[in-house]
Amino acid sequence: MDLQDPRIRAMLRQANKVADSGKRAAATQLYRQLLDEAPDLAEAWFGLGQVINDAAEQKEAYKKAVSLKPDFAPAVRALAELRGESVPEWAVEPEPEAEVTEPEPEPMPTEHEHTAVAPEDEEAFELACYRHPNRPTSLRCYNCDKPICSSCAIKTPVGYSCPDCIREKEEIFFNATTLDYVVAPAIGLVLSLIAGYLVARLGLRGGFFTYFIMIFAGGLVGRLIGRFSKQAIGRRRGRYLPHIMVGMLVLGTIIWLLPIILLAGFSSLFVLISPGIFLFVAGGALFSYMK
Numbered sequence: 434m435d436l437q438d439p440r441i442r443a444m445l446r447q448a449n450k451v452a453d454s455g456k457r458a459a460a461t462q463l464y465r466q467l468l469d470e471a472p473d474l475a476e477a478w479f480g481l482g483q484v485i486n487d488a489a490e491q492k493e494a495y496k497k498a499v500s501l502k503p504d505f506a507p508a509v510r511a512l513a514e515l516r517g518e519s520v521p522e523w524a525v526e527p528e529p530e531a532e533v534t535e536p537e538p539e540p541m542p543t544e545h546e547h548t549a550v551a552p553e554d555e556e557a558f559e560l561a562c563y564r565h566p567n568r569p570t571s572l573r574c575y576n577c578d579k580p581i582c583s584s585c586a587i588k589t590p591v592g593y594s595c596p597d598c599i600r601e602k603e604e605i606f607f608n609a610t611t612l613d614y615v616v617a618p619a620i621g622l623v624l625s626l627i628a629g630y631l632v633a634r635l636g637l638r639g640g641f642f643t644y645f646i647m648i649f650a651g652g653l654v655g656r657l658i659g660r661f662s663k664q665a666i667g668r669r670r671g672r673y674l675p676h677i678m679v680g681m682l683v684l685g686t687i688i689w690l691l692p693i694i695l696l697a698g699f700s701s702l703f704v705l706i707s708p709g710i711f712l713f714v715a716g717g718a719l720f721s722y723m724k
């Protein structure tokens with residue numbers, strides 16, 4: 434399979450587009466999928482080399498591109514630069530990037546061609562959703578090309594996607610390690626205990642001014658906790674991390690309020706309005722920061 438194949442060409446175009454938009458992880462995945470189908474496609478190896486994070490793999494990808502297509506100047510250049518070698522003279526001139534060229538414009542249909550049905554139209558009636566075999570459809574996942582019915586299709590900025598590909602993308606998106614799930618909540622709990630202590634000491638008097646301070650302090654504290662803990666875990670994301678962090682915040686605050694709740698009885702629970710406002714604002718800020 435090579436660039437003569439319109440599907441391969443479309444996949445390469447898609448991968449290049451995602452790479453151009455700076456989504457390296459998604460582009461890496463797309464190039465890999467493409468290479469599964471077209472392992473001899475120098476352009477795909479070159480593309481993979483441009484987006485992949487691992488230096489050794491990057492070198493391998495460029496090497497592969499050059500070995501498949503020795504006159505592929507951008508790949509030759511990239512490999513030479515990576516090795517710290519001088520770029521061969523013929524490849525020095527920055528040639529335009531190897532564009533995926535559109536097929537030659539189709540000649541205008543002549544008389545005898547009018548009845549011809551485009552392959553896609555023909556196919557439309559044969560496709561059925563891969564999750565609902567009894568639902569005919571003409572939609573396909575932009576990523577894996579599987580046919581999907583309209584209720585399975587999920588609209589994304591680049592086209593309709595099947596649920597499987599969305600889930601895969603999310604796995605890339607959520608990259609927190611097990612350790613991150615320990616480190617971030619630990620930091621969150623310590624900071625929440627400090628903030629909660631201050632709130633319990635200073636915020637219980639109530640009154641308009643205190644409520645105003647609580648709103649202000651809540652937003653600040655939520656963002657600060659998010660910022661510190663996120664930095665500590667290399668800004669990685671976890672699917673459940675925002676929820677856990679808010680749990681820590683609630684825990685770190687409630688602990689100081691327990692004696693008050695237990696001693697004061699229900700009659701004077703109005704003192705909890707301030708901590709309530711604080712938790713609401715700080716929790717919201719923290720949650721959205723961790724997302």
Ligand SMILES: [Zn+2]
Binds near residue numbers: 563568582
């Ligand atoms: Zn379906």
Ligand SMILES: [Zn+2]
Binds near residue numbers: 575576579
């Ligand atoms: Zn898909």
